[in-house]
Structure formats: C-alpha cells, structure tokens
Amino acid sequence: MHYLTIKNNQSVSLSEIPEVSYSTFLVLNTGMVAENLGRHCVNYFGYPDGDQIKLICCIADDTDHLIYISSCRVDVNTEYASFTAKNLCFEKFEREIHENFGVMYSDHPWLKPVRYAHDRVDMNEIIANYPFYSIDSEELHEVGVGPIHAGIIEPGHFRFICNGEQILHLEIQLGYQHRGIEKLFLETKKLNQLATLAENIAGDTAVGHSVAFAHVWESLCGFESTRDLDFARTVALELERIAIHTGDLSAGCTDIAYQLGSSVFGRLRTPIINFMQEWGGNRLSKGLIRPGQNKFPFTQALADRLKQVLDAFEPDFDEMNEVLFNMPSALSRFERTGVVSIEDAAAIGAVGMAARASGSARDIRLTHPHSLYAELNHEPFIKHHGDVYSRFQIRRKEVTQSIKYLRTLIADVPAVAEIKPAKATSAPGANLFTLSLVEGWRGEICHCAITNADGELKHYKIKDPSFHNWLALALSVRNNEISDFPICNKSFNLSYCGNDL
Amino acid sequence: MLSALLIVIAAIFFTGIIIRTKSLASGRKGPQIMQPVLDVIRLFRKGVVYSETTSFIFQIAPTIYFASVVMAMLVVPFGQSSGVLSFNGDFIFFAYVLALGKFFSIIAAMDTGSSFEGMGASREALYSMFAEPAFFILMGSLALLSGHTSFQEIFTALHIGSQISYALAALATFVILMIAMIESSRMPIDDPKTHLELTMIHEVMILDNSGFDLGLILTTGYLKFAIYGALIVNLFIGVIPYQYAIPSFFAIQFLMAVTIGIIESFMARFRMSHNPQFIVALTSVSLLIFFGVLLILNKFM
Numbered sequence: 001m002h003y004l005t006i007k008n009n010q011s012v013s014l015s016e017i018p019e020v021s022y023s024t025f026l027v028l029n030t031g032m033v034a035e036n037l038g039r040h041c042v043n044y045f046g047y048p049d050g051d052q053i054k055l056i057c058c059i060a061d062d063t064d065h066l067i068y069i070s071s072c073r074v075d076v077n078t079e080y081a082s083f084t085a086k087n088l089c090f091e092k093f094e095r096e097i098h099e100n101f102g103v104m105y106s107d108h109p110w111l112k113p114v115r116y117a118h119d120r121v122d123m124n125e126i127i128a129n130y131p132f133y134s135i136d137s138e139e140l141h142e143v144g145v146g147p148i149h150a151g152i153i154e155p156g157h158f159r160f161i162c163n164g165e166q167i168l169h170l171e172i173q174l175g176y177q178h179r180g181i182e183k184l185f186l187e188t189k190k191l192n193q194l195a196t197l198a199e200n201i202a203g204d205t206a207v208g209h210s211v212a213f214a215h216v217w218e219s220l221c222g223f224e225s226t227r228d229l230d231f232a233r234t235v236a237l238e239l240e241r242i243a244i245h246t247g248d249l250s251a252g253c254t255d256i257a258y259q260l261g262s263s264v265f266g267r268l269r270t271p272i273i274n275f276m277q278e279w280g281g282n283r284l285s286k287g288l289i290r291p292g293q294n295k296f297p298f299t300q301a302l303a304d305r306l307k308q309v310l311d312a313f314e315p316d317f318d319e320m321n322e323v324l325f326n327m328p329s330a331l332s333r334f335e336r337t338g339v340v341s342i343e344d345a346a347a348i349g350a351v352g353m354a355a356r357a358s359g360s361a362r363d364i365r366l367t368h369p370h371s372l373y374a375e376l377n378h379e380p381f382i383k384h385h386g387d388v389y390s391r392f393q394i395r396r397k398e399v400t401q402s403i404k405y406l407r408t409l410i411a412d413v414p415a416v417a418e419i420k421p422a423k424a425t426s427a428p429g430a431n432l433f434t435l436s437l438v439e440g441w442r443g444e445i446c447h448c449a450i451t452n453a454d455g456e457l458k459h460y461k462i463k464d465p466s467f468h469n470w471l472a473l474a475l476s477v478r479n480n481e482i483s484d485f486p487i488c489n490k491s492f493n494l495s496y497c498g499n500d501l
Numbered sequence: 502m503l504s505a506l507l508i509v510i511a512a513i514f515f516t517g518i519i520i521r522t523k524s525l526a527s528g529r530k531g532p533q534i535m536q537p538v539l540d541v542i543r544l545f546r547k548g549v550v551y552s553e554t555t556s557f558i559f560q561i562a563p564t565i566y567f568a569s570v571v572m573a574m575l576v577v578p579f580g581q582s583s584g585v586l587s588f589n590g591d592f593i594f595f596a597y598v599l600a601l602g603k604f605f606s607i608i609a610a611m612d613t614g615s616s617f618e619g620m621g622a623s624r625e626a627l628y629s630m631f632a633e634p635a636f637f638i639l640m641g642s643l644a645l646l647s648g649h650t651s652f653q654e655i656f657t658a659l660h661i662g663s664q665i666s667y668a669l670a671a672l673a674t675f676v677i678l679m680i681a682m683i684e685s686s687r688m689p690i691d692d693p694k695t696h697l698e699l700t701m702i703h704e705v706m707i708l709d710n711s712g713f714d715l716g717l718i719l720t721t722g723y724l725k726f727a728i729y730g731a732l733i734v735n736l737f738i739g740v741i742p743y744q745y746a747i748p749s750f751f752a753i754q755f756l757m758a759v760t761i762g763i764i765e766s767f768m769a770r771f772r773m774s775h776n777p778q779f780i781v782a783l784t785s786v787s788l789l790i791f792f793g794v795l796l797i798l799n800k801f802m
Contacts, residue, residue, distance in 0.1 A: 143616040145699065165620075165773060255700075257692035257770035263527035329689065329769040337772075482620070483773040486697040 002028050003070040008368035011219045011434040014450060017056065017071045022080055025072035029057045030086040033349075038062040040349045040362065042437060042446045044083075044093035046101050047459040049073065053101045058435055058448065062367040067435060074103055076121075082108040089349025092467060099125075115175035115500045119183065130173045132159050139163065143482065147176050154496035158485075165481050170474045177500035185460035191217070191425065195290050198447075202464055202498035203284065207233075207240040208440025209462070210289040212447040215370060215436035217291035220428035220451060226417040230371040232298050235306075235409055236276075236285055237371070238402040241441040243272040245395040246317070248493050252392055253324065255487045256333040264320045268313060275309050278302070292425030294416060303410040310403050321396050334389035338476040338488030341386060350472045352443015352465045354492055357394050358386035358472075364439035373439075376405050386476075391491040430455045440465065442495065464498030504579035504731060507747070511754040512720075512727035513538050518755060522762025537723065544716030552709055555612050562609030563714040563721075569602025570721045570728070577731050578653035580738045580746045589650045592640045596633070599684070602721070603629055610706035617698040621705035624773070628690065628702070631780040632683045638787035639676050642669075642794040656735040669793050670736040672786055677736075678757065679783050681729030685722055688765040690776050700773070730754040 002020045006012055020028065033039050042060045046053040052073045059068045074080060082105035083090035096114045097103050102121035105111060113120070116127045134142065140163055147155040155176035161169040181201055188194050198213030199206040211233045218225060246269040253261030273283040280288035280296040288296055324330055340350065345358035355362045363380035365373040381397040383390035428451050438445045443465030452458040473492045477485050517534035524531025551560060573595050575585040584591075607626055610618040644650050646666070647658035659666055683690050686703030698705050707718050734753045738746045771779060795801060 141616065141619075143620070143699075253769075255695070255697065257688060257695060257765075258768065259523060259527050259694075259766045263529070267528075327769065329771070332775065333769055333772055481773050483700040485699050486695075 003068045005066050005068055006435065007066065008364075008370055008437045009215045009219045009434070011222070011429065011432045012069075014431045014433045017069050017433060019054075019071050019073060022072050022074055025055070025057070025070060026081060026083060026086075028070055029059060030083050030090070032059050032068060033087050033089060036061070036063075037346060040351070041089050041093065042067065042444065043435070043448050043461060043463050044090060044097075045448070045459075045461045046074075046097045046103065047450065048101065052076070053097070053103055055097065056433070056448070058446070060368065060437065062362060065368055067368070067437075069433070069435070076102050077104065079104040079106045081106055084108050084110075088347045089468070091348070092471070113175065115178045117178060117501075118180045127173075127175055130157075132173070133161075133169065133171050135161055135169070140168065156496050160477075160482060160485070162482055165483065167477050167480055167482050167485065170477050170485075172470050172474050174470070174496060174499050177497040179497070179501065181501045182460050182462060186457050189456075191291060196286075199286050199289070201462055201501070202466075202495040204244055204493075204495065205240070205440045205442060205445065205464070205498065207236045207285045207289060208438055208442075208445050209447075209464075211237060211371070212436045212438040212445045214289055214291040215438065216434050216447045216449045217425060217428065219434045219436065220432055220449060221292070221425045222429060223292050223425050226294075227414040228297065228416045229292075229294050231409065231414050232294055232296070233289060234372040234376075235298060235406060236280075236288055237438070237440070238406050238409075239272060239276060240285060241402050242313075242399050242406075243269055243276070244441045244493075245399045246272065248490065249321075249324075249392060249395055251490050251493070252388075252487065253330075255490050256330055258324070258327075258330055261320060261324045261330070264316070268317055268320070271309050271313060275306060278305065297416040298413060300413050303413045306406065306410055310406060314400075314403055317399065325393070325396070331389070333484070333487060334392060335387060336385075337388040337484050338391075338480055338491060339385065339387045340472050340476045342384065344475050345386060345472060348471045348475070349468050351468050352439070353394050353398070353441070354391060354443065354465075354469045354472050356380055357383045357390035359384045362444070364437045364444050368437045370436075370438060372409065376408065378405075388487055388491040428455045428457070442466065442493070442498075443469065462501055464495055464501075466494040466496075466498045469494055470499060502585055503582045504577050504584050505574055507579060507750055508574055508577065508724065508727045508731050511730060511751065512723040515726050515730070515754065515758050516723050518758035519762045519765070522759050523766050526763065526766035537719070541716045541719050541723075544719070545713055547712035547716075549712040549714050552613055554614050555609075555709070558605075559609045559612045559709070560714075562605040562612075563710060563717040565605040566602040567717045567721045569598050569605075570724050572598045573602075574724060574728050576652060577728055578656060578735060579731065579750070580735070580743070581657065581740055583651075583653040587651050587653050591651045592644075592655070593637075595652070596636055596640075599725075600629070600633075603684075606706060606718075613709045615708065617701075617705045618708060620699075621702050624702045624776075625686070625706060628683055628776060628780055631777055632680050632783065635676055635780070635783040635787045636680055638784060638791050639673055642787070642791040643673070645791075646794045646797060652735070657740055659736065659739065665793065665797055669790050672790050672793075673736055674733050676783055676786050676790070677729055677733050678760075681726060681757075682761070683780060684729070685726050687761060689768060689771045690779070692770045700770075726758075727754065730757050733757065 002018055002024055004017050039059050039061050042058050044057045046055045052075055054073055056071045082094050084094050085107040094108055098111055099113050099120050100117055113125050140161055143160040146157040157173040159171045160167050184197055199210040201209040246265050250262050250265030276285045277283045279302055340358045342359040345355050345360055351362055361380055361382055365378040366380055381394055383394055430453050432451045434449050436447045446463040448461040450459040477488050514534055516537040521531045521534055576591045576595050578584045607622045610622040643655050647655045649655050649658055691702040710718055734750045
C-alpha cells in the first residue's frame with residue numbers, strides 16, 4: 001500500500017504514513033482524484049524535515065467516508081513534475097509549497113506567490129511586484145481594484161482585464177492579511193491561547209475553525225468527546241450558518257440596490273447573533289468552543305429561548321425570500337450572472353456552498369460527519385446552474401434546513417457530563433498526525449497537526465474553504481459585466497484572512 | 502424670476518424628502534429633511550484637495566457644471582411668468598447648456614486618470630446620449646402642437662388644448678421623470694447609495710472631488726432634480742392663478758420626491774447592460790407623444 005486510510009478526526013502515528021518516491025506519489029494522488037469525481041484534495045502541504053521537505057497529501061473520498069494519506073520527501077533545489085499539470089485542483093497547494101520551501105516545479109502553469117508568507121524562501125519576491133497577467137492590446141483596458149476595499153472590509157487586489165464593460169480575465173492577488181498564524185500555533189503553548197488563535201483564523205467562521213481545532217486537539221490527546229460537547233458544537237455551527245447566510249442575503253440585496261431586502265435580512269441576522277451572546281457572551285461566538293470543555297453548557301432554558309427566536313425568525317425570513325426571489329428586477333440581476341460551470345467547479349476542486357451551487361454534493365456533514373451530524377442524516381442542497389441565483393438560493397435553503405436541524409436538536413438537550421478538562425486535554429501524544437474536517441458555513445475547513453517526540457505541535461496546517469474558492473470567483477466573472485463583479489463577489493463571500501493566514 | 506425662486510426652494514427639500522422616504526420604507530427614522538443641505542453647507546466651509554495628476558480642467562469643471570445648471574434653471578418658466586431668460590428655441594438652449602456642464606464633468610473625470618472614473622464617464626456619456634432624442638422628440642412634439650418654440654409659450658398654449666393634451670401630458674410626465682432619474686443618476690439606472698466603485702455611474706465620477714467643489718456638485722444635483730420637477734409642473738398648471746399654481750408646484754415636487762423614494766426602496770437596480778435598452782425605450786414613448794400630436798393636428802389625413 002502506498003497510502004494510509006484514516007477517518008475524519010483520527011490520529012495516527014506519523015511513521016504509519018507510507019513514504020513513497022515522488023513519481024509514485026504523483027501518480028498515486030493525481031490518479032486518485034482523476035479516477036473518481038467524489039474525491040478531492042483536502043490538504044497538501046510540506047514541512048521541513050532535516051534538509052529535505054516532507055510532503056503530505058490528503059485526499060478525501062466523499063463516497064466511502066475515508067481519507068487517504070500519503071507522503072514523500074523532496075529536495076529543495078531539484079525540479080519536479082507538478083501535480084497541477086495533471087490536475088488543476090492542486091494548483092494553489094503547489095504554489096504554496098513552492099513559495100514556502102522553494103521546491104521547484106518544471107511544468108506548473110501558474111507558479112505565482114500565494115500570500116508572501118513572512119518565512120518564504122525568496123525574500124526578493126515582494127507584494128508590490130506581483131507578476132500580474134496582462135494582455136498587450138489597444139482595445140482592452142485594465143482596472144485595478146484594491147488593495148483597500150471600497151467597503152473597507154479586508155484588503156485584496158483585483159486586476160481586471162476588460163473589453164469595455166465586459167470582463168475577460170480577473171486575477172486576484174492576496175496576502176495583505178498574512179499574520180503567520182500557522183507559525184503562531186507552534187509558538188503558543190497554552191491551550192486557551194491556542195483556542196483563541198483558532199477562532200481568529202477567519203473572523204466570520206469563529207465556530208467553524210475553533211471546532212476544527214478542538215477536534216484536532218482532542219484527537220491528539222486521545223480525548224473521547226461527550227454528547228453535550230458534540231451537541232453544543234453542532235448547535236453553534238448551525239447558528240453560525242444561519243447568521244452568516246442571512247447577513248449575506250442582506251449584503252446581496254445591498255449590492256443590487258434592493259433596499260427592502262437589505263434592511264429586512266439585516267434585521268433578521270441580529271436576533272440570531274444576539275442569541276449567541278446570551279449563550280456564550282459573544283455575538284460572534286468567540287470563547288464558546290474550547291477543546292475538552294463545555295464552558296457554556298446549553299441548558300433547557302436556552303433551548304426554550306432558541307425556540308422562541310427561531311419561531312419569530314422563520315416566518316419573516318420565508319416571507320422576505322418569497323418577495324425577493326419573485327421580484328423581476330432582482331432576478332434579472334441574479335440569474336445567469338457569475339456562472340461557474342459544473343466542469344470548472346470540479347476541476348478546481350471547489351468546496352462548500354459554492355461547489356453545491358455548481359452541482360457538487362460535497363458537504364462534510366454528509367461525507368465525513370462529525371459531532372452529531374451522523375444522527376441528523378444530512379442531505380445537502382444542490383443546484384446546477386452555478387450562477388449568483390443558485391448561490392443565494394442555496395443560502396436560503398440551508399438556513400431553512402439549519403432551522404429544522406436546530407429544532408430537532410433542542411428537542412432533546414443532553415445533560416452536561418462531568419469531565420476533568422485539565423488532565424484530559426493537557427498532553428497530546430508524541431509523533432502523531434491528525435486531520436480534522438469541519439463543514440463551516442462557507443465550506444470545508446481542514447486542520448492538520450503533527451506532533452514531535454515531546455508531544456508538542458511540530459506543524460499545524462490550516463485550510464480555509466476560501467483557499468479553493470477564490471479561483472472559482474475569478475472564473476465566474478469572465479464574460480460578465482464589470483458592474484456585476486460586486487454581486488458575484490458577495491455571492492461567494494470568501495475570506496481574505498482565511499486565505500492569507 | 503418666480504420660477505427660479507421656487508426651484509431653489511424646492512431643491513432645498515427635494516433630496517431630503519427622497520432620503521426620508523427611503524428611510525421610512527425600510528423601517529428607519531432617517532436623517533432630518535435638511536440634512537443634505539447641511540452637508541453641502543459643511544462642504545462649502547472646507548478647502549479643496551487636488552490630485553497632482555489632474556490639470557486645470559479638473560479645477561474649473563465643478564464651477565462650469567454648477568453654472569450650466571443655473572443657466573438652465575433661468576430659462577424654465579412658471580405658468581404665466583416666464584423664466585429670467587425666454588426666447589424662441591430656449592428649450593434647445595436648455596438641453597445643450599446642461600450638456601455643456603455634463604461634458605465638463607465627464608472630461609474632469611477623465612482628467613484624473615483613474616480607471617474607475619473613466620468607466621463612470623463613459624457610462625454617463627452613453628446614457629446622456631441615449632436620453633437626448635427622448636427629450637427633443639418630446640419638446641419638438643409639444644412645439645409642433647402649440648406652434649411655439651419657447652418653453653413659456655409652449656406650456657401656456659398647451660393648456661388650451663383638448664383632453665388628449667392631458668393624456669399627452671401624462672406621457673410627457675413619465676418621460677421627463679425618467680430623464681430626471683437618468684440625468685441625476687438615480688435608480689433604476691444608477692444606485693446613489695452604493696459604495697462599490699465598479700457599479701457606480703455618477704458617484705464614481707466625483708470620487709476625486711472634495712470640499713467646496715464637491716459641495717458645488719451636490720448642489721447642482723439637487724437643483725437639477727427641482728428643475729425637471731418644475732418642467733413637469735409646467736405641463737399641468739398652464740394659466741391657472743398663482744394662489745393655486747404655487748401650492749400645486751410644491752405638491753407635485755413633493756409627490757415626485759416621494760415617488761422616487763418609493764421606486765428606490767422597492768426595486769433593484771437594472772443590470773448595466775439593460776440600461777441602454779431602457780433609455781432607448783423612453784425615446785419610443787416620446788415618439789408616441791409625437792404621433793399623438795400628429796393625430797390632434799390631423800396630419801394623417
């Protein structure tokens with residue numbers, strides 16, 4: 001066997017992962033993805049091991065709920081054939097490996113810097129000199145947007161090549177938000193600080209990332225999760241999904257200048273995040289999820305309160321959606337705008353909500369269930385047109401579905417189990433590898449951790465769904481009007497800092 | 502003279518009423534009616550920052566833009582009282598003096614060298630070009646109907662027509678209202694509230710303007726609205742006495758502001774590529790008026 005098969009949140013000894021030659025490694029992983037559309041690369045990263053780089057590739061199989069791990073050792077100054085030439089979904093991973101460690105690729109089509117990491121190999125590469133693609137033509141013009149966002153959210157630079165009002169090509173350059181958060185994971189020793197770090201990977205996915213970190217940590221420590229912990233995490237993930245999807249519907253209405261939708265959805269988001277505050281003391285759910293401990297037990301009183309909130313939320317949400325999705329002026333902006341074809345989405349390995357709008361059933365809640373999702377029998381919503389309309393419809397449906405799940409969950413609130421948190425989660429095992437997949441509201445979050453002989457973190461790798469999906473955005477705006485870019489962008493609502501780390 | 506005074510008074514409240522209507526429609530209290538004027542007063546007290554890449558064009562453009570709209574305001578009559586200026590063919594003067602101001606605002610936007618502002622300028626030029634035939638076919642038809650070529654004579658003569666002239670006036674109201682929306686860059690053509698440069702038309706052209714210049718440009722926008730409102734009022738009041746005409750002037754202006762506020766609250770902006778279709782369709786409404794006039798004058802015999 002050239003690879004090791006594990007399940008979501010399973011820890012294995014590092015030495016169990018077979019190490020193969022690069023040529024086998026390449027054929028194995030590109031072959032696995034190519035032969036089955038239900039497989040995709042969830043993480044592919046390297047870390048320094050002596051004077052070589054050890055590469056670890058994790059391919060998830062959506063149909064049999066397994067993850068295939070393989071590894072390989074490469075030298076820094078040798079040139080290798082790239083995975084990307086065979087399969088586009090490895091594109092960003094290889095760019096990242098090239099940028100961080102200087103591994104050379106002979107046939108990578110787009111070997112540009114990903115985020116200008118602080119510890120990159122080539123310090124002469126600076127963000128001001130990003131090699132933008134350009135077309136030399138009298139008839140085309142370039143429009144540069146950013147790095148300061150018009151709505152002052154997060155920085156990123158977008159370079160359009162346009163023919164009049166029509167976009168021919170969009171190149172997205174990120175890296176302005178790089179904080180070196182993976183490095184910080186290795187330097188930070190206290191568990192509480194680590195958990196705080198995890199929930200700040202992407203501010204809008206505090207629950208998603210902190211659940212992924214909690215799973216990684218608990219798995220490394222051999223901690224058996226209790227039902228009340230799983231319950232709290234499932235509820236928090238679904239609440240976050242409702243809050244952000246509703247907020248995105250509001251922002252989508254703002255971008256098409258539909259004031260009523262914008263204010264109604266904006267108002268609807270508030271009671272949900274206010275409930276998060278009632279529960280955990282923070283509207284963005286920060287501090288709520290901690291490895292091995294249930295700091296804010298979900299009581300019956302909270303369950304009753306949540307039921308009230310949902311009862312008030314649902315009719316208004318449905319009514320506003322009925323109006324919005326039947327309004328000709330809104331539909332003319334949404335429909336056939338920003339199309340990502342099913343083939344493109346599959347080729348680039350798009351994940352999460354954006355992939356489900358383009359016909360993919362990729363949803364960790366179904367394919368690699370964690371927490372209580374196996375009990376909920378999750379069925380993802382799938383749309384096939386891949387346009388802005390599909391992405392907003394998915395949001396609408398997922399909110400309704402999350403409400404249904406929450407109602408099921410709060411019908412049976414588990415009692416809080418007695419655990420000794422300090423002991424149970426204080427010491428991760430030595431020389432372990434673990435991988436955790438969580439379906440955040442945006443899509444699949446993947447955290448990988450490797451420990452050294454002392455049981456300390458040796459490498460921590462984070463992959464936010466935005467990492468895959470930024471390319472989907474760039475493809476979606478081709479041949480669209482440049483004035484439709486904001487609505488395309490909002491329909492994905494990708495994270496800058498989740499990509500820049 | 503009277504018309505200029507009334508237009509200035511209406512302009513003070515017009516934008517405030519639109520904003521208040523939109524606020525109420527979305528369940529908010531909204532700023533006070535005078536807030537847009539207070540904003541302008543604040544801007545007038547500020548200095549101006551000029552980009553180093555701009556030339557003198559950028560500096561004179563806001564003033565010319567403002568002056569052109571004031572000139573246009575002077576030819577608008579009010580019922581029996583003519584505008585400050587009134588001569589044969591003054592509606593042509595009206596249209597082209599406005600176009601002069603627009604021309605300068607367009608080249609000033611190009612002057613900044615920003616790719617956004619160039620985009621906005623090209624959109625504004627395109628839409629104004631499409632809107633022009635609608636205005637001229639409309640005014641030409643009215644001139645044909647009344648047999649006069651100045652605003653005041655056209656409007657006073659219009660009143661004496663048959664009931665069909667009121668039907669034409671309703672269509673003309675629609676055309677002028679829509680031209681006002683296009684010229685003032687309001688919904689559904691442009692979204693004045695957006696912060697996204699890529700989707701803007703007018704707002705993006707004035708990104709580089711600041712302080713006093715920005716104040717002038719905003720004032721010009723307020724005046725423009727009230728001028729078009731005054732044209733609509735003129736379609737209806739004809740020669741009725743002032744004690745009825747003046748209240749109806751403000752009533753119609755108020756109604757127009759509320760209508761715009763409601764349109765902006767309950768629909769989405771057009772896709773940019775649908776805008777030219779929409780604007781060209783206005784020309785066909787104007788043609789309808791033209792054929793209506795031909796009918797009245799028995800030209801089809």
